[in-house]
Amino acid sequence: MYKSILSVSGILILGALLLLVNGISQSFLSRASVDLTDEGLYTLSDGSKNILNRLEEPIALKFYYSKTDGNQYPAVKLYGSRVVDLLKEYERNGRGNIALDVYDVRPDTEEEEWAQKYGLTPLPLPSGEQLYFGLVAANSFGEEELIPVFNLNRQEFLEFDITKLIYALSMDEKPIVGVISPLKVEGVEATQPQPGMPPQAQAGRPPWVFIEQLHRLVDVKMLGVDVSEIPEAVDVLLVIHPKKLPEQTRYAIDQYAVKGGKLFVAVDPYCAVDASNVSPENPMMAFAADRSSSLPEMFTAWGLRMDEKRVVGDLHLAPQVNTRQGGLPVRMPAWVAYGESEQSNDGEALVNQSEVTTSNLDTVIFAWAGGLRVEPKEGLEYTSLFSTTKNAMLFEENDIRFTPDDPEELMRKFTPGSESYALAVKIHGILKSSFPAAPGANENETSVDSTHLAQGTKKATVVVVSDVDFLADPYSVVVQSLLGTRVVSLLNDNLVFAANTVEILAGSDDLIALRSRGRFTRPFTKVQDIEAKAHEKWKAEEERLKAKLNQANLRLSQLQSGSSQSGELVGFNNEMLEEIEQYRNERKEAQKRLREVRRNLREDKERLGNRLFLANTFIVPVILIFLSIFMYRRRGIGKRTRSARD
Numbered sequence: 155m156y157k158s159i160l161s162v163s164g165i166l167i168l169g170a171l172l173l174l175v176n177g178i179s180q181s182f183l184s185r186a187s188v189d190l191t192d193e194g195l196y197t198l199s200d201g202s203k204n205i206l207n208r209l210e211e212p213i214a215l216k217f218y219y220s221k222t223d224g225n226q227y228p229a230v231k232l233y234g235s236r237v238v239d240l241l242k243e244y245e246r247n248g249r250g251n252i253a254l255d256v257y258d259v260r261p262d263t264e265e266e267e268w269a270q271k272y273g274l275t276p277l278p279l280p281s282g283e284q285l286y287f288g289l290v291a292a293n294s295f296g297e298e299e300l301i302p303v304f305n306l307n308r309q310e311f312l313e314f315d316i317t318k319l320i321y322a323l324s325m326d327e328k329p330i331v332g333v334i335s336p337l338k339v340e341g342v343e344a345t346q347p348q349p350g351m352p353p354q355a356q357a358g359r360p361p362w363v364f365i366e367q368l369h370r371l372v373d374v375k376m377l378g379v380d381v382s383e384i385p386e387a388v389d390v391l392l393v394i395h396p397k398k399l400p401e402q403t404r405y406a407i408d409q410y411a412v413k414g415g416k417l418f419v420a421v422d423p424y425c426a427v428d429a430s431n432v433s434p435e436n437p438m439m440a441f442a443a444d445r446s447s448s449l450p451e452m453f454t455a456w457g458l459r460m461d462e463k464r465v466v467g468d469l470h471l472a473p474q475v476n477t478r479q480g481g482l483p484v485r486m487p488a489w490v491a492y493g494e495s496e497q498s499n500d501g502e503a504l505v506n507q508s509e510v511t512t513s514n515l516d517t518v519i520f521a522w523a524g525g526l527r528v529e530p531k532e533g534l535e536y537t538s539l540f541s542t543t544k545n546a547m548l549f550e551e552n553d554i555r556f557t558p559d560d561p562e563e564l565m566r567k568f569t570p571g572s573e574s575y576a577l578a579v580k581i582h583g584i585l586k587s588s589f590p591a592a593p594g595a596n597e598n599e600t601s602v603d604s605t606h607l608a609q610g611t612k613k614a615t616v617v618v619v620s621d622v623d624f625l626a627d628p629y630s631v632v633v634q635s636l637l638g639t640r641v642v643s644l645l646n647d648n649l650v651f652a653a654n655t656v657e658i659l660a661g662s663d664d665l666i667a668l669r670s671r672g673r674f675t676r677p678f679t680k681v682q683d684i685e686a687k688a689h690e691k692w693k694a695e696e697e698r699l700k701a702k703l704n705q706a707n708l709r710l711s712q713l714q715s716g717s718s719q720s721g722e723l724v725g726f727n728n729e730m731l732e733e734i735e736q737y738r739n740e741r742k743e744a745q746k747r748l749r750e751v752r753r754n755l756r757e758d759k760e761r762l763g764n765r766l767f768l769a770n771t772f773i774v775p776v777i778l779i780f781l782s783i784f785m786y787r788r789r790g791i792g793k794r795t796r797s798a799r800d
Contacts, residue, residue: 201664209251275302329660335394384410397447414612416659422622424522455588457531463551466525517646524620525575534583547571
């Protein structure tokens with residue numbers, strides 16, 4: 155029996171069976187997959203599946219990937235194969251509405267020409283060639299959306315970016331964003347010259363750049379400040395500086411939120427761009443003007459609290475500003491600036507990197523912002539987007555009212571606190587109304603207003619930011635006129651954060667629910683631990699050497715000073731030479747130890763790599779072989795036992 159299996163005919167039969175099984179699996183099991191990754195990196199979330207299930211028209215995905223040229227770069231090769239696998243998962247879950255094509259873009263080919271026509275962004279290679287790594291999506295109406303290039307630093311949001319692309323193509327029309335604001339965010343039209351009117355009132359002003367950006371993304375509807383109901387067609391409600399809004403307007407906002415609406419609310423304890431109560435003829439009115447705004451009733455129902463007149467300050471996050479022409483930059487403690495992956499002194503993240511709207515932002519600046527405190531309500535989820543360190547403080551109203559833009563004066567008034575504050579918070583869940591009844595309703599009547607909702611039945615999403623100025627042009631952009639053309643340059647990522655937030659809110663609930671996923675590139679934590687320990691040891695050795703060097707320099711200076719005063723040059727010079735020689739010997743010994751540390755680091759990494767190689771190459775196959783032998787022997791014993799019984 156054993157000889158027949160090992161015979162040539164037996165081997166041929168086994169080979170034929172292998173080819174047959176492989177062909178059958180390719181034909182019938184190609185759509186079957188098992189995701190064994192720790193965070194389900196190859197399994198679409200429920201939000202993505204829901205969006206795919208609602209597709210009514212086919213969408214073509216064209217992945218232009220320079221696979222041949224990119225294979226020489228391990229990071230690109232690995233990420234490229236993972237993107238292909240994830241796109242196949244979209245095709246599998248698309249119920250026939252997703253068609254995927256993968257193109258290997260080579261220089262001087264038709265694929266490269268099409269990638270250029272679509273506007274994909276090539277990555278330059280050291281060889282001078284270009285690497286394409288982008289996605290084009292098109293629906294049956296000829297509309298196209300694209301990801302110009304997949305960013306390796308944005309791996310956590312790969313699923314979100316692809317799902318957002320598909321969702322944008324599945325929408326029939328632009329979402330509607332309603333705007334409520336007492337500020338002239340939509341601009342002021344120029345008027346005819348009138349006697350006695352100041353020139354600035356006649357010239358008019360353009361809309362805020364933020365509003366201009368929104369017009370490109372969504373359909374913007376200005377609702378005014380005196381509304382009794384928010385139209386049902388409004389997909390997102392944008393409330394900017396809700397200062398002294400009428401009760402019926404506040405009630406309309408409340409009911410829109412309770413019905414499961416999506417809101418972006420910007421309030422402010424001191425809005426510098428609010429000049430509604432300031433007369434050019436009486437500049438002193440600026441000191442007494444109320445520039446604050448809030449929605450206290452709704453904040454209480456939503457589980458938020460903000461001191462309406464107090465401004466948050468944090469020296470750790472205070473940016474450098476110029477106080478006067480030619481003066482040195484100084485810190486502005488009433489402003490809060492966030493850099494990429496900003497952290498506090500104790501390593502705590504101050505910018506939420508797991509949220510799509512706040513990840514990969516370079517710089518965001520809030521001016522005279524308020525401090526938000528979360529007082530959780532049952533059934534609501536709270537996500538802090540930006541927060542201060544625990545050393546932040548709250549400036550009193552008078553500190554800001556009279557010297558709002560004097561950083562030196564504010565620095566003298568700054569006293570570190572012991573509490574952290576949020577500057578932007580996202581709330582998600584079933585909201586309760588902050589109004590017992592509709593305005594004007596008689597609470598003594600037994601009948602209840604049927605249109606009033608005391609509690610919602612659908613989850614709402616609300617993003618609250620405790621600053622308004624960050625949206626205004628002076629604090630977010632530079633506008634110049636070039637040959638009669640208005641040229642806008644971004645000062646920071648303020649408007650990027652705001653536009654991203656509105657765009658995400660304008661999407662479906664499934665799109666909002668998408669979170670960051672794990673990274674495809676999984677580092678060897680053991681190797682990193684070894685490197686970190688060696689680095690700490692090397693750093694301690696380096697600090698010791700620096701201290702020794704400073705001590706020797708100090709002693710050398712003392713010897714030189716003593717020698718010049720006493721005139722005993724020979725004795726002191728000998729002593730100096732002895733100490734210098736001693737320092738050189740110690741430095742040589744330290745360098746030797748430093749080489750040993752580096753060698754040990756290299757050897758530890760090599761030993762770890764060898765163990766991983768042995769485990770992958772020999773140990774796992776040996777385990778499988780022994781397991782097969784054990785199962786075979788167990789099966790043979792079972793057969794012999796049954797034969798003996800018979």
